[in-house]
Amino acid sequence: MDWYMRFNIMRERPLINRYKDNFAGIIVDAHVLESFAGATSRFLSTVKKPFIIDPVTYKFSTYNSLQLFSNKRWYPKLFTKFYDGIIEIKELNEDEDENEFLSERPAIRIEPEHFEDEKILKNYVNKVLSYQRTRVSEESGDLKIFEDLPQSTPLILIPPYDIIMKSINDEWLTMNVEFVKKAIQLKNKDEKIFPVIAIYKDLIHRDDFINNLVTKYNIDGVDGYFVWVSDFKETREDQNYLSNYFDFFRKLKSNNKPIINFYGGYMSMVASSTNILDGFSSAIGYGEYRNPFTEGGPAPEQYYLDLFHTNVPKDEVNSLLTITNHPRCNCEKCQIEDLEEIELMDSLEHLLLTKIKELQFLNSHNINQIKQELQNIIQTMEHVDEDHNLITHYRHISRWLEVLNNLDIKR
Ligand SMILES: [Zn+2]
Numbered sequence: 001m002d003w004y005m006r007f008n009i010m011r012e013r014p015l016i017n018r019y020k021d022n023f024a025g026i027i028v029d030a031h032v033l034e035s036f037a038g039a040t041s042r043f044l045s046t047v048k049k050p051f052i053i054d055p056v057t058y059k060f061s062t063y064n065s066l067q068l069f070s071n072k073r074w075y076p077k078l079f080t081k082f083y084d085g086i087i088e089i090k091e092l093n094e095d096e097d098e099n100e101f102l103s104e105r106p107a108i109r110i111e112p113e114h115f116e117d118e119k120i121l122k123n124y125v126n127k128v129l130s131y132q133r134t135r136v137s138e139e140s141g142d143l144k145i146f147e148d149l150p151q152s153t154p155l156i157l158i159p160p161y162d163i164i165m166k167s168i169n170d171e172w173l174t175m176n177v178e179f180v181k182k183a184i185q186l187k188n189k190d191e192k193i194f195p196v197i198a199i200y201k202d203l204i205h206r207d208d209f210i211n212n213l214v215t216k217y218n219i220d221g222v223d224g225y226f227v228w229v230s231d232f233k234e235t236r237e238d239q240n241y242l243s244n245y246f247d248f249f250r251k252l253k254s255n256n257k258p259i260i261n262f263y264g265g266y267m268s269m270v271a272s273s274t275n276i277l278d279g280f281s282s283a284i285g286y287g288e289y290r291n292p293f294t295e296g297g298p299a300p301e302q303y304y305l306d307l308f309h310t311n312v313p314k315d316e317v318n319s320l321l322t323i324t325n326h327p328r329c330n331c332e333k334c335q336i337e338d339l340e341e342i343e344l345m346d347s348l349e350h351l352l353l354t355k356i357k358e359l360q361f362l363n364s365h366n367i368n369q370i371k372q373e374l375q376n377i378i379q380t381m382e383h384v385d386e387d388h389n390l391i392t393h394y395r396h397i398s399r400w401l402e403v404l405n406n407l408d409i410k411r
Contacts, residue, residue, distance in 0.1 A: 001269070001272035001273055001277070001278065001279050001280070001359070001362075001363070002024035002025075002258075002260060002272075002278060002279030002280075003022060003023050003024055003279060003280065003281070003359065004023060004024055004025050004026070004027050004052070004260060004279060004280070004281035005020075005023040005025075005026050005027070005281070005282075005283070005284070006026075006027045006028070006029075006281055006282060006283035006287045007026050007027065007028045007032070007040075007043075007283070008028070008029065008032050008283055008287075010036060010039055010040075010043075011345070012283075012284055012348075013043050013047075015284060015345070015348060015349055015352060016047065016049075016284075017047055018349075019352050019356070020047060020048075020049045022352075022356055022359070023049065024050070024279060025049060025050040025051060025052055025155050025156075026044065026047065026049050026050070026051045026052070027051070027052045027053075027054055027281055028040060028044065028051060028052075028053055028054070029053075029054045029056045030053055030054060030055045030056050030078055030131065030132075030135075031056055031059060031069075031072070031074040031075075031078055032074075033053060033135060033136075034073075034074035034077045034078050034081075035072075035073060035074045037135075037139050038139060038140075040136075040139075041135070041136045041137075041138075041139035041140040042139075042140050044136050044140075044152075045136055045137070045140040045152050046140075050154075050155035051136070051154055051155060052154050052155055052156045052158065053131070053132040053135065053136075053154055053158070054158060054196070055082070055128045055131065055132065055158055055160055055161075056078075057082065057110070057128065057160040057161060057162065058161060058162050058163045058198065058292055059078075059292075060078075060079060060082070060083070060109070060110040061109060061110040061111065061162045061172070062162075062163060062292055062293055063109075063165075063293075064293055065109055065110075066108075066109055068293075068294070068295055069295075081127065081131055082124070082127055082128055082131065082160075083110070083124070083127075085123070086114070086120055086123055086124050086127070087108060087110065087114055110162075112162075112171040112172055112174070112175040113171075115175055115178070115179075121178060121179070121182060122182055122186075124160065124179075125159060125160060125179050125182040125183050125186060126186055128159065128160045129157050129159070129183060129186055129187070132154050132157050132158065133153055133154065133157070136152050136153075136154075137152030137153065140152065155192070156192045156193070156194045156223070156224070157183065157187065157191055157192065157193050157194075158193075158194060158195065158196055158226065159176075159179040159180045159182070159183035159193065159195050159196075160176075160179045161176050161179065161195065161196045161197075161198055162175070162176060162198070163198040163199070163200065163228075163230055163292050164176065164197075164198060164199045164200065164203070164213075165200045166200075167203075167206075167209065173213070173216065176195070177216050177217065177219070179195075180193070180195045180217070180219055180222065181219060183195075184219065184220070184221035184222065187221070192223040192224070193221065193222055193223055194222070194223060194224045194225055194226050194260070195217065195222060195225060195226070196225075196226040196227075196228055196262060197213065197217060197225055197226070197227050197228065197252070198227075198228040198230060198262075198292070199213070199228070199229060199230065200230055201229050201230055201231055201232045201237075201241070204229060204241065204244040204245055204247070204248050205240070205241075205244055210247070210248055210251055211251065214251045214252050214254065214255060217252070217255065218255045222255075222257060223257065223258075224257045224258035224259065224260065224278070225252060225255075225257055225258070225259050225260070226260050226261075226262045226281075227248075227249065227252065227259055227260070227261055227262060228261075228262040228263060228290070229245060229248070230290065230291060230292050231289060231290070231291035231292075231293075232245060232263075232289050233265075233288070233289040234264065234265045234266065234267040234268065234288065234289070234396070234400075235265065235310045235396040236396070237399075238399060239399050239402050239403050242267065242399060242400070242403040243403045243406060243407070245267075246271065246276060246403065246407055249261075249271060249276050249277055250276060253276065258278040258279070259277050259278050259279075260277065260278060260279040260280065260281060261277055261279070261280040261281065262281055262290075263281065263282060263287055263288060263289050263290045264277075264280035264281065264282060264288060264289075265282065265288035265289070265309070265310065266309035266310065266358065266400075267400055268280035269355075269358060269359060269362055270362060270370060270400075270404070272362075273359075273362035273363055273370070274367055274370075274409045276407075276409070284348045284351060284352060285302065285304070285311070285347070285348050285351050300313075301313070301314045301344070301347075302314055302347070303317045303339065303342065303347055303350070304347070304350060304351035304354050304355070305317065305320065305326075305393075306329065306354050306357070306358065307320075307324060307326045307377060307380075307394075308377070308393055308394045308396075308397065309358065309397075310393075310396070311351075312393055314339075314340055314342070314347070315340055316393075317339045317340055318338070318339060318340055320390070320393065321339070323384050323385065323390070324380060324381070324384055325384070326380075329350060329354065331349075331350050331353045331354070332353075333346040333347070333349050333350045333353070334350055361373075367404070367409045370404070371401060371404050371405065374397050374400055374401040374404070375401060377394065377397050378394075378397055378398050378401065381394050381397075
């Protein structure tokens with residue numbers, strides 16, 4: 001299974017570099033690239049790992065995009081790169097005083113109607129693909145002097161996309177598909193195109209919608225899919241959501257292309273180990289789900305507890321380990337007196353090491369053994385937490401098991 005690591009914060013560089021052998025590639029959002037263009041480009045071109053740039057075009061088109069993002073420093077920069085000469089906006093001049101520059105930010109929300117003209121659509125898709133092809137090498141060009149062969153082109157290109165919110169008739173669905181078709185016409189021989197299929201999570205209950213979606217994205221020339229069920233937190237969703245989540249992946253699998261879950265946790269790892277998915281992505285300690293209608297940001301102080309396959313608040317780690325009699329993590333970073341005092345970067349490294357162990361476990365065990373491990377957790381908790389005082393920390397385990405029991409997985 002392919003594990004793609006998301007990279008958003010500069011302090012994550014040493015960790016990603018240290019554990020890069022475990023990752024199939026690194027995904028960086030275009031707005032992060034624009035915010036820290038030099039540092040991000042230098043990192044991507046020297047880390048010697050394939051990278052992918054997510055164009056995050058939805059940030060210009062969600063209903064609250066202006067309110068959320070238009071005051072960000074990256075907003076006018078990225079807007080200009082994608083829409084300049086396509087959508088009428090005020091002239092932006094970077095030489096101007098910064099405050100003036102920001103006050104003249106384009107305040108327009110992108111809508112499907114903007115691309116009704118075939119030429120505009122083609123121009124737009126080309127701009128978004130070209131951005132991914134050239135942005136890193138442009139910015140890190142001077143590195144070529146002393147680096148043998150800096151990697152400066154992305155592993156996979158992503159056509160522009162909006163999140164599909166409403167229904168089968170969502171105009172963005174039609175437009176997203178047009179973007180994909182155009183991207184395929186514009187791709188070079190050695191390039192791969194993976195569209196992002198981003199849907200509002202309630203839509204996974206709609207069979208008619210999902211069937212139509214799968215058919216519409218069955219496009220010749222597509223090399224795989226990134227899937228994003230928005231705001232889908234695997235530890236929070238009920239059995240109905242979880243089982244429809246898997247159903248969606250399985251239906252899409254009928255198109256015979258690799259599927260990578262763009263934001264996933266332990267259940268996406270399980271799905272990848274059983275070939276329902278081909279891989280997953282997350283950031284270090286966050287990004288296991290994403291709500292496009294909020295600003296997002298790094299996780300609060302947490303500790304990844306392998307027992308529950310999720311994070312728990314740092315100040316509860318000691319009591320949880322004592323109550324459950326679960327062995328303390330033996331990784332290098334956890335060899336401190338009081339785990340609640342673990343430093344942020346150490347807790348993130350611990351999380352990576354724990355996920356690596358989880359992947360090794362999933363890759364070397366069959367589905368019955370994977371389910372048995374979940375069953376063991378439930379039994380332990382029934383024993384030590386009879387009154388269910390701690391149920392909020394592990395309720396998801398029994399939901400996961402129930403959903404996996406109802407799935408017909410052969411492996
Ligand atoms: Zn540890």
